[in-house]
Amino acid sequence: MAAPQAQHDSDDGMDEFMDKFKTERYKNAFSEKNWEEEFDNIPMFMKKAPEEIDPKKHPELACLQAIIxxxxxxxxxxxxxxxxxxxxxxxxxxxxxxxxxxxxxxxxxxxxxxxxxxxxxxxxxxxxxxxxxxxxxxxxxxxxxxxxxxxxxxxxxxxxxxxxxxxxxxxxxxxxxxxxxxxxxxxxxxxxxxxxxxxxADRDARKAKLKEKKLHGEKEALLAAIKDRGIKVLQSVKPRQRGSDSEVEDEDEGSSAAMSQLNLDGLSSQEATGAQVILDEQGSLHWPVLFLYPEHQQTDFISAFCENNCFIDHLAVMFGEELPPWDTDRKYHPQNLQLYFEDEGKETLYQVNPETPLLKVLQHKRCFVKAGTPSFIVLVKGSPFWKQFLTGRKIRGL
Structure with a gap:
């Protein structure tokens, strides 16, 4: 009778355990709110490994990494x-x-x-x-x-x-x-x-080489055209003190100094104006030209002034029916204007006849093209500023 009694006691113990399990909550269970996040902390079910493995937060993963x-x-x-x-x-x-x-x-x-x-x-x-x-x-x-x-x-x-x-x-x-x-x-x-x-790539390289060869030929032709005309080009413009030893003192010195530096860099004015002298198919040069109006601190820029055109051709357009807004006195009419280019080396202004072609002016022995852009001063003849500006300056004609 002892054995049946023991079996009975064991059954009573199981019933007690099951009753306790039903009434007490399992301490290590996932929470109802965060169960997905907690589930993702288990290495077997992780969707993606963490950037850094913290042994306290991921002890199982740290253990696996140590094994690996x-x-x-x-x-x-x-x-x-x-x-x-x-x-x-x-x-x-x-x-x-x-x-x-x-x-x-x-x-x-x-x-x-x-x-x-x-x-x-x-x-x-x-x-x-x-x-x-x-x-x-x-x-x-x-x-x-x-x-x-x-x-x-x-x-x-x-x-x-x-x-x-x-x-x-x-x-x-x-x-x-x-x-x-x-x-x-x-x-x-x-x-x-x-x-x-x-x-x-080979085809593009051949095209680039042909283009470079063509541009080189055009540059050589341009330089030759300028040289043949006797136009003096200064490669760079550096401030010079009047009366210093670095001045261009005479025609021969100025011409040789300028022509020795004659290259495409000396003809480029792209940094300042975005234009450059070009040689057209007919063999004519077209220069970027700057007109300066010191009385009003204004300028006009002509991107392609053909060497065969006269100054009056452009002045008639710029000061034709409509005068510029800065000319409040309405006095800048073509017939009232005088043009000059400056020879810094000689501290001299050379007056330019508006009926003169650009080429003839550029070929003058004291005309030097700087930064690839010939520049000319424009004044109103007889105006108070004209008298003041010319006072104390050497004036010569072409």
Missing amino acids: HDEDRPPEEQAKSLKDEGNVFFKEKDYKKAVVCYTAGLQKKCGDQDLDTVLLTNRAAAHFHLGNMRSALNDATAAKKIKPDHLKALIRGAQSCIELRNFAEAIQWCDEGLKAHPTDKKLQELRAAADKHKRA
């Missing part, structure tokens, strides 16, 4: 674990972390050539997606050095070369790959793309 990176394991096992970890980051498109893992795997120097090749190729892929094409090419090259016929290394090397616009090198990568994998479609597509890009 156990330094007591053989280097080959450690490298393989790091490769697998990098692959996880790669699939999550976290390419920076993938590069870190593959690099750590390579640093183990496990001696397994197959594994090292995979690590290099995978790191090349991660670098490729990060836009680090040179690093991707370096890794693909290193992988190919270990295993010359490794397909992924060959593909990644060709892709990197195309992105780096090294199309001839990309074709070489594809040709090497197709020797080992003659039917691989990806290599065939990459070779076709590289060849197409190379032919387009």
Whole structure:
């Protein structure tokens, strides 16, 4: 009768435990409000690994990481674990972390050539997606050095070369790959793309070379035209003190100094005006010309003043039916205007007849074109400012 009594006591104990379980809440259960967040802290069910693993917050994950990176394991096992970890980051498109893992795997120097090749190729892929094409090419090259016929290394090397616009090198990568994998479609597509890009780049290079040659010929013709006309061009304009030794003292010195510097830089006024002297198909020069109105501190700019045109042609347009708004006294009529160019070296103003063609003025022995733009002072004859401006200055005619 003892045994049945013991069984009865055991049953009574279970009933008591079940009654207690129903009335008391399980202490380690998930909360109803945050169960999804708590569930995501379990390594097996994590959707994404945290940026930094806090052992207090993620003890299970920290334990797993310690197992993965156990330094007591053989280097080959450690490298393989790091490769697998990098692959996880790669699939999550976290390419920076993938590069870190593959690099750590390579640093183990496990001696397994197959594994090292995979690590290099995978790191090349991660670098490729990060836009680090040179690093991707370096890794693909290193992988190919270990295993010359490794397909992924060959593909990644060709892709990197195309992105780096090294199309001839990309074709070489594809040709090497197709020797080992003659039917691989990806290599065939990459070779076709590289060849197409190379032919387009070669065509563009030929066009650029022809264009450069044409521009060079035009520049030479322009310089020759200026030189043949005896026009004196100063390459740069530097402030000079009046009476200093750096002045242009006579015709011969000025001409030789100017012509020795005659080049395209000396003809460019693009920084100031956006224009430059040009030689048209008929062999005529068109100059950017600046008119200065010191009385009102105003200027006019003519981007293409043909050397055969007279000054009056432009003055009649600029001061024709409508006078400029700054001419409040309405006195800037073509018949009232006097023109001058300044010879700084001689401290002299040379008066220009408005009926004179531009070429004749530019050929004057004391006329020097500065910064590629001839400039002329415009005054109203007989005005108070005209008298004041000319007082104490040397005035000469052409």
